[in-house]
Each structure stands twice: as structure tokens, then as C-alpha cells.
Amino acid sequence: MRFMPFVVSALSMSACLLASTGALAQDAQPQSTPVKNIVLVHGAWVDGSGWKPVYDILTKDGYHVSLVQEPLTSLEDDVAATKRVLDLQNGPTILVAHSYGGSIITEAGVHPNVVGLVYVAAHAPAVGEDEGTLGKGMPSYTSKQPGAIRKTDDGYTYLNPVDFPKDFAADLPLKQAQFESHSQILTAAKVFSTPMTVAAWTTKPSWGIVAANDKIINPDLERWYYARAHSHTTVIPGASHSVYESRPKEVAAVIEDAATHAQQ
Structure with a gap:
């Protein structure tokens, strides 16, 4: 009987050791944390200022947000500008793009800092594809309007300022849309016909937003892109x-969902 206290004590110590080991094992499990770095990429004919409503929401919610001001001179130049900003991030990053910017992040998204992609009414070609050819298969409202997309003698495109408000920005205040129509960044025509050499959405999780009344990109093409990319x-x-300007709350919510779940 005098050995009983020692037996009880030994059992208690064993239970404590098992509990401690279990706690250590639990602590050793990888913990997924929300991504805090967001990089926003604009599309053709516009600049990064259009992202401000989304930027304001994301920064208020505690995210570190950077914007790429790509030159729109070639896909190669635009990808390089995006990777330059990605190099400045201090860890995992969600890479977001609008419109032609989707082609940019499809290439630039292989950057090691990128853990998730968000396509906002954007193109998402596969390797060997270009958005211009894919757009001909599912033409947009704008592409079927003679004279809506214009081209300079040296190969740069812009949207006819008369068509811009109703085609690009029908749900923005008219004065804002008119200002944007006259502050376009002329975009090299060759960016739309340059094929992808990589496709980041094949190896990284992605999110896609379909703008249901989009006249610049056929909404059915957006759906097709995102279905293919899962x-x-x-x-x-x-x-x-x-x-991204007219519905910033919904767009920001998708980006935050990507930041929360990209590494799970």
C-alpha cells in the first residue's frame, strides 16, 4: 500500500507529459494567417487613381496596399513594372488586376511573393494565348462599334471620348466618366496581341469578379476565364x-476574402 502514492504521482506526471506533448504538437501545426500585402494593377487607357475607392477601404481595414503605375508601352514593360513593386513587398501578397491588367498579373503572378490572384473584370489568358484573339471569339459590345477604339499613327490605342462614358463607365457619375475619357493613357496596341509565356493562375489560387454589364470585355468571356482557372x-x-470604381465595397470584399483564404 505504501507504493500507491508513487503510482498515483507517476500517473499524474505521465498525464501532464502527454498533455504537454499534445500542446506542443498542436503549436507545431502550420498556422495560416491573413495576407496583409495587396498590390493593385490597372488596365488599359486608365491609371492607378481609379483604385482609390478600393484602396481607401483596404487601408482602413489594416492592409498594406501598393499600386502599380505601368507604362502601357508593352506587356514586357508592364510586367516588369509590376514585378518591381512586388519586389518591395515584405512577404506574402495578393496581386489584383483590372481589365488588361489581368494579362499582366497572369505573367507577373509567378513572383514568389504572390500567393493569390484577383481578376476584376479582367482577362486571364493561358500560355500561348493573347487577350485580343480570345476577345474576337467572344466579342464585346465596344469591339463591335465602328470607331469606338481608335489608333494613332505610331500604334497606340485609346477609346473614343464620346463612347467612353457609356462603354467604360456607364455606372459612374457622368462628369467623372467624361474626365476619365479625356485623361486616358494611350496604350500600345501590341499589348493586346502579346501571347502569355506563363500563366500564374495554373499554380496559384485565384478569385474573379464578373461585371455583368461590362461593355469593354464580354461578361461571358470573364465567366469562361474564371471557370477555366477554377x-x-x-x-x-x-x-x-x-x-472597381463604382462598386468598391463588393470588390474590396473579394480581395479581402482572397487575403484571408489564399494560404489555407
């Missing part, structure tokens, strides 16, 4: 191509 897809009814 993207987490959100359709925003009534949204124009300027969805």
Missing part, C-alpha cells in the same frame, strides 16, 4: 467595366 467567382449585377 477561380472563386463573384458576379456583380449591373456593374460596368468600371466596377
Whole structure:
């Protein structure tokens, strides 16, 4: 009987050791944490200022947000400009793009800092594909309008300022849309016909936003892109191509969802 206290004590110590070992094992499990770095990429004919409504929401929610001001001179130049900003990030990053910017992040998204992609009314070609050819297969409203997309003698494109408000930004205030129509960044025509050499969405999780009333990119083409990429897809009814400006809350919510779940 005098050995009983020692037996009880030994059992208690064993239980404590097992509990401690279990706790250590649990602590050793990889913990997924939300991504805090967001990089935003604009599309053709516009600049990064259109992202401000989304930027304001994301920064208020505690995210570190950077914007790429790509030159729109070639896909190679635009990808390089994006990678330059990605190099400045201090860890895992969600890479977001609008419109032609989707082709840019499809290439630049292989950067090691990128853990997730968000396509906002954007193109997402595969290796060997280009958005211009894919757009001909599912033409947009704008592409079927003679004279809507114009080209300079040296090979740069822009959207006819008369067509811009109703085609690009139908759900923005008219004065804002008119200002944007006259502050376009002329975009090299060759960016639309340059084939992809890599496709980051084949190896990294992606999210896609369909702007249901998009006239610049056929909404059915957006759906097709995202279905092929197995993207987490959100359709925003009534949204124009300027969805990132007109519906910033919905767009920011998708980006934050990507930041929360990209590493799970």
C-alpha cells in the first residue's frame, strides 16, 4: 500500500507529459494567417487613381496596399513594372488586376511573393494565348462599334471620348466618366496581341469578379476565364467595366476574402 502514492504521482506526471506533448504538437501545426500585402494593377487607357475607392477601404481595414503605375508601352514593360513593386513587398501578397491588367498579373503572378490572384473584370489568358484573339471569339459590345477604339499613327490605342462614358463607365457619375475619357493613357496596341509565356493562375489560387454589364470585355468571356482557372467567382449585377470604381465595397470584399483564404 505504501507504493500507491508513487503510482498515483507517476500517473499524474505521465498525464501532464502527454498533455504537454499534445500542446506542443498542436503549436507545431502550420498556422495560416491573413495576407496583409495587396498590390493593385490597372488596365488599359486608365491609371492607378481609379483604385482609390478600393484602396481607401483596404487601408482602413489594416492592409498594406501598393499600386502599380505601368507604362502601357508593352506587356514586357508592364510586367516588369509590376514585378518591381512586388519586389518591395515584405512577404506574402495578393496581386489584383483590372481589365488588361489581368494579362499582366497572369505573367507577373509567378513572383514568389504572390500567393493569390484577383481578376476584376479582367482577362486571364493561358500560355500561348493573347487577350485580343480570345476577345474576337467572344466579342464585346465596344469591339463591335465602328470607331469606338481608335489608333494613332505610331500604334497606340485609346477609346473614343464620346463612347467612353457609356462603354467604360456607364455606372459612374457622368462628369467623372467624361474626365476619365479625356485623361486616358494611350496604350500600345501590341499589348493586346502579346501571347502569355506563363500563366500564374495554373499554380496559384485565384478569385474573379464578373461585371455583368461590362461593355469593354464580354461578361461571358470573364465567366469562361474564371471557370477555366477554377477561380472563386463573384458576379456583380449591373456593374460596368468600371466596377472597381463604382462598386468598391463588393470588390474590396473579394480581395479581402482572397487575403484571408489564399494560404489555407
